[in-house]
Amino acid sequence: MSKSMLIISRQAPWAGPSAREALDIALAGGAFDLPLGLLFLDDGVFQLAAGQQPGALQQKDLSANLQALPLFGVEELFVSSRSLAERGLDEAALALPAQRLDDTALTLLLDRFDLVVTI
Secondary structure, X not given: OOOOEEEEEOOOOOOOOHHHHHHHHHHHHHHOOOOEEEEEOHHHHHXXXXXXXXXXXXXXXXXXXXXXXXXXXXXXXXXXXXXXXXOOOOHHHEOOOOEEEOHHHHHHHHHHOOEEEEO
């Protein structure tokens, strides 16, 4: 039986390679039918913001990678309610549907997966 994995993405899409690396790991795991979830926490919630213009920062757009997640079987997307609120983001402004979790639900989520990787 495959172990389940939760990937926690904590970096903004323009803060370096970490956001892309988290998505690449999720896509690779999904391609191999690894049971996994992806949690956007802290500045990682900015990855879900719609209407980004990374070209202005000379960065690559991650939206294609995000849109491909369900195609690779990565359907468990989670986002921290507190992180959204602290950054002034509304759930309606997200490019992908993600389950909002409060701090208590986040703790339960961490316990649900065999492996937890923070990027």
